[in-house]
Amino acid sequence: MSTAHAEHEHHGAPSGLLRWVFTTNHKDIGTLYLWFAFAMLLVGGSFAMVIRLELLQPGMQWVDPNFFNSMTTMHGLIMVFGAIMPAFVGLANWLVPMMIGAPDMALPRMNNWSFWILPFAGTMLLSTMFMEGGGPNFGWTFYAPLSTTYAPASTDFFIFAVHMLGFSSIMGSINIIATIMNMRAPGMTLMKMPLFVWTWLITAFLLIAVMPVLAGAVTMMLTDRNFGTSFFDAAGGGDPVLFQHVFWFFGHPEVYIMILPAFGIVSQIIPTFARKRLFGYSSMVYATASIAFLSFIVWAHHMFTVGMPVAGELFFLYATVLIAVPTGVKVFNWVATMWQGSMTFELPMKWALAFVILFTIGGFSGLMLGIAPVDFQYHDTYFVVAHFHYVLVTGALFSIIAAVYYWLPKWTGHMYSESLGNWHFWTSIVFVNITFFPQHFLGLAGMPRRIPDYNAAFADFNFMSSIGAFGFGLAQLLFLALVIKCIKGGEKATDQVWEGAEGLEWEIPSPAPYHTFAEAPEVK
Amino acid sequence: MSQASGSYYLPEPSKWPIIGSIGMFTMLFGFASSLSDKTPIMGEGDLTMMYIGMAIIIFMLFGWFGQVIRESESGAYNSQVDTSFRMGMMWFIFSEVMFFAAFFGALYYIRTLSVPWLGGADNNLATNTFLYDGFVPSWPLNVMPDAAAGGYSVFKETIGAWGIPALNTALLLTSGVTCTLAHWALKKGNRTGLTFWLFATVVLGFVFVGFQAYEYIHAYSIGLKLSSGVYGSTFFMLTGFHGLHVTIGAIMLTVMMFRSMKGHFTDENHFAFEAAAWYWHFVDVVWLGLFIFVYVL
Numbered sequence: 098m099s100t101a102h103a104e105h106e107h108h109g110a111p112s113g114l115l116r117w118v119f120t121t122n123h124k125d126i127g128t129l130y131l132w133f134a135f136a137m138l139l140v141g142g143s144f145a146m147v148i149r150l151e152l153l154q155p156g157m158q159w160v161d162p163n164f165f166n167s168m169t170t171m172h173g174l175i176m177v178f179g180a181i182m183p184a185f186v187g188l189a190n191w192l193v194p195m196m197i198g199a200p201d202m203a204l205p206r207m208n209n210w211s212f213w214i215l216p217f218a219g220t221m222l223l224s225t226m227f228m229e230g231g232g233p234n235f236g237w238t239f240y241a242p243l244s245t246t247y248a249p250a251s252t253d254f255f256i257f258a259v260h261m262l263g264f265s266s267i268m269g270s271i272n273i274i275a276t277i278m279n280m281r282a283p284g285m286t287l288m289k290m291p292l293f294v295w296t297w298l299i300t301a302f303l304l305i306a307v308m309p310v311l312a313g314a315v316t317m318m319l320t321d322r323n324f325g326t327s328f329f330d331a332a333g334g335g336d337p338v339l340f341q342h343v344f345w346f347f348g349h350p351e352v353y354i355m356i357l358p359a360f361g362i363v364s365q366i367i368p369t370f371a372r373k374r375l376f377g378y379s380s381m382v383y384a385t386a387s388i389a390f391l392s393f394i395v396w397a398h399h400m401f402t403v404g405m406p407v408a409g410e411l412f413f414l415y416a417t418v419l420i421a422v423p424t425g426v427k428v429f430n431w432v433a434t435m436w437q438g439s440m441t442f443e444l445p446m447k448w449a450l451a452f453v454i455l456f457t458i459g460g461f462s463g464l465m466l467g468i469a470p471v472d473f474q475y476h477d478t479y480f481v482v483a484h485f486h487y488v489l490v491t492g493a494l495f496s497i498i499a500a501v502y503y504w505l506p507k508w509t510g511h512m513y514s515e516s517l518g519n520w521h522f523w524t525s526i527v528f529v530n531i532t533f534f535p536q537h538f539l540g541l542a543g544m545p546r547r548i549p550d551y552n553a554a555f556a557d558f559n560f561m562s563s564i565g566a567f568g569f570g571l572a573q574l575l576f577l578a579l580v581i582k583c584i585k586g587g588e589k590a591t592d593q594v595w596e597g598a599e600g601l602e603w604e605i606p607s608p609a610p611y612h613t614f615a616e617a618p619e620v621k
Numbered sequence: 622m623s624q625a626s627g628s629y630y631l632p633e634p635s636k637w638p639i640i641g642s643i644g645m646f647t648m649l650f651g652f653a654s655s656l657s658d659k660t661p662i663m664g665e666g667d668l669t670m671m672y673i674g675m676a677i678i679i680f681m682l683f684g685w686f687g688q689v690i691r692e693s694e695s696g697a698y699n700s701q702v703d704t705s706f707r708m709g710m711m712w713f714i715f716s717e718v719m720f721f722a723a724f725f726g727a728l729y730y731i732r733t734l735s736v737p738w739l740g741g742a743d744n745n746l747a748t749n750t751f752l753y754d755g756f757v758p759s760w761p762l763n764v765m766p767d768a769a770a771g772g773y774s775v776f777k778e779t780i781g782a783w784g785i786p787a788l789n790t791a792l793l794l795t796s797g798v799t800c801t802l803a804h805w806a807l808k809k810g811n812r813t814g815l816t817f818w819l820f821a822t823v824v825l826g827f828v829f830v831g832f833q834a835y836e837y838i839h840a841y842s843i844g845l846k847l848s849s850g851v852y853g854s855t856f857f858m859l860t861g862f863h864g865l866h867v868t869i870g871a872i873m874l875t876v877m878m879f880r881s882m883k884g885h886f887t888d889e890n891h892f893a894f895e896a897a898a899w900y901w902h903f904v905d906v907v908w909l910g911l912f913i914f915v916y917v918l
């Protein structure tokens with residue numbers, strides 16, 4: 098064989114730190130993504146603690162308003178781009194090749210690059226906090242002209258951080274699509290793929306379609322700020338509302354990017370612990386595809402109050418509430434899967450059930466917001482904050498936690514500590530609702546979002562919300578402890594791990610060997 | 622790992638990605654630093670750090686692609702690997718299409734919606750009266766809504782479609798043909814033909830870029846600048862990003878030409894050439910969009 102092959106004879110993972118820097122192994126890279134995401138969860142979480150500390154009582158207590166604004170901005174950006182998205186990509190890295198019987202991701206070196214851009218982009222983003230004039234303070238949606246005319250000098254670093262994050266996401270998604278379309282084991286037809294794989298395929302498509310649009314938006318910002326263009330400046334014939342259109346054309350698909358893989362995870366977990374096949378597999382696939390399609394034509398529901406032609410308001414209203422149909426199909430199928438199943442409630446199942454119930458609450462508040470005339474009242478209040486934290490925390494984040502519990506024994510070869518896990522689950526469930534449920538009432542009563550001080554009438558619910566937030570934050574340290582403990586040791590996990598688990602990843606040993614499926618398995 | 626021939630090639634751990642990340646960070650941090658004197662490290666206008674970053678990226682590109690080429694020439698890639706590369710390139714081009722879509726979308730929105738609205742169209746009379754009373758919308762927009770604010774470069778005329786732009790359209794369309802001729806030659810195993818037609822394509826590409834540069838200089842001399850309000854913004858950003866992509870595409874094809882001269886590619890196996898060719902056709906199609914929506918209409 099050629100020299101290129103000869104080099105591979107003495108194969109072995111390089112040891113030490115460099116193993117992680119140079120690795121082309123999908124499991125290593127998955128692990129890197131997951132740890133990075135967890136670190137960012139703590140960073141973004143600590144910003145949330147600052148926010149809730151300031152809001153614990155009315156009046157200005159701890160931080161100045163500009164810093165408060167940069168906390169809300171950074172919290173949102175870090176959680177979306179640093180925690181939730183990388184965590185899902187990490188799960189895709191670990192699981193997609195194992196689920197479809199592939200030896201690795203399709204483009205392993207590029208896979209390494211997709212990850213290793215993230216720490217640099219994160220550094221760039223966080224470095225703005227230490228610059229003259231402070232970090233970005235215009236909210237995670239960075240509307241012009243707040244982010245152009247009135248923004249701090251550090252904004253250009255934020256812009257390039259977004260470019261890097263987008264580049265990483267696009268490459269990661271290309272890799273995922275190529276892996277799924279090209280690397281499936283013989284017999285693994287599209288309609289036999291586990292739903293996690295399906296949802297990621299569609300998510301990756303969404304990412305490739307909209308991350309470049311975000312790049313376009315920040316590029317226009319960059320030139321408006323520095324090179325004299327007038328895209329978002331009405332004085333020169335542009336329009337700040339244009340920014341909102343471009344941003345939300347990215348932004349709404351983005352929120353589905355953060356929830357479709359979650360749907361996939363829950364669709365893996367519930368059948369296992371209900372010991373029944375997933376109800377309505379193909380309708381799940383079609384529902385996911387319809388949600389993805391619809392997500393491109395609803396973006397202006399974030400802009401109902403900005404001043405649109407009535408026809409626009411109506412179109413975006415109807416398109417938005419239409420999404421409830423495929424979403425409803427999904428929730429129905431999960432419930433129908435459990436119907437008459439032999440259910441047990443191990444921790445992954447607990448988290449998945451919490452997801453189904455609490456995500457649905459977030460879906461309902463979304464429906465309320467989608468009704469344009471009603472949104473005139475709710476827009477930019479804490480009701481919106483409550484909505485998106487139900488779908489993102491008890492939705493996206495809970496599904497990620499559920500996934501970690503579900504696959505951790507496969508990754509580490511050990512079972513986690515059940516009692517620690519129960520503590521983590523119950524404290525999280527209680528505190529997360531104490532945090533976010535009262536925010537619905539605050540919003541309905543008219544408390545605006547993104548303010549450091551508020552009318553004394555809102556004091557009680559804010560106090561509750563802050564206490565809940567501190568509790569929820571602390572509870573996640575239990576999760577950290579549990580994961581570390583599980584890596585270090587614990588009861589030996591079997592190959593199948595869960596009695597009802599089905600799929601290729603449960604047929605290989607636990608912990609999963611460094612290389613799996615060098616020879617493709619035959620799928621029947 | 623690739624024990625048996627026919628199995629999927631999995632590369633060894635690689636240093637190139639991290640070098641790429643360091644280069645990208647250095648370049649972008651340096652660029653952002655140079656934009657203001659309130660930012661750390663580089664003074665305003667000092668691009669040293671950015672150039673260092675670009676140098677690192679170029680080093681990385683040579684190293685990384687060099688390795689891929691060596692692996693490919695040694696026969697390490699089977700047809701499944703080839704398919705992965707093809708999919709990768711296809712979806713990459715799709716992402717580029719969406720990047721341009723953002724700018725085309727902005728152009729559409731500004732021309733057909735927001736500029737007329739600023740002038741009071743539909744039910745926006747109040748916008749016009751209270752914000753910019755007396756503003757009359759037009760396209761190309763040369764009298765700004767807030768003309769009194771000044772600072773906008775007023776242009777004497779715009780770049781007509783039927784001068785250089787039409788010529789450039791012909792050049793690019795011809796280069797699409799020569800690119801296809803190169804592909805046919807390659808498939809017939811005719812290496813001289815491949816090299817020749819590639820050379821023709823590359824020349825046409827660079828001539829296009831040259832004309833575009835000439836047109837820019839002319840535009841600036843008649844006052845049409847990036848700062849000519851939103852007309853200048855859309856004009857230069859769309860044509861500028863396109864020109865950048867033509868340059869990248871032409872560089873890719875140049876590399877293919879040199880590889881062809883070194884005896885790379887077979888009539889069966891020449892994905893790299895095809896990737897560059899796809900990219901070239903993509904650039905071509907974007908240009909047609911530009912020609913119609915920016916110049917003609």
Ligand code: HEM
Nearest residue numbers: 352355356398399460463464466467476477481485488489
């Ligand atoms: C049933 C489906 C859903 C509907 C009908 C819906 C509807 C809406 C509407 C109308 C708004 C704008 C509210 C306003 O600003 O006045 C909104 C905001 C938001 N939604 Fe949803 N939503 C749905 C599901 C989701 C999901 C699944 C996610 C994420 C996983 C999500 C994340 C968000 C976020 C982050 C915002 C706030 C953006 C901001 O202004 O900062 N939504 N939603």
Ligand SMILES: [Cu+2]
Nearest residue numbers: 349352398399
């Ligand atoms: Cu939305």
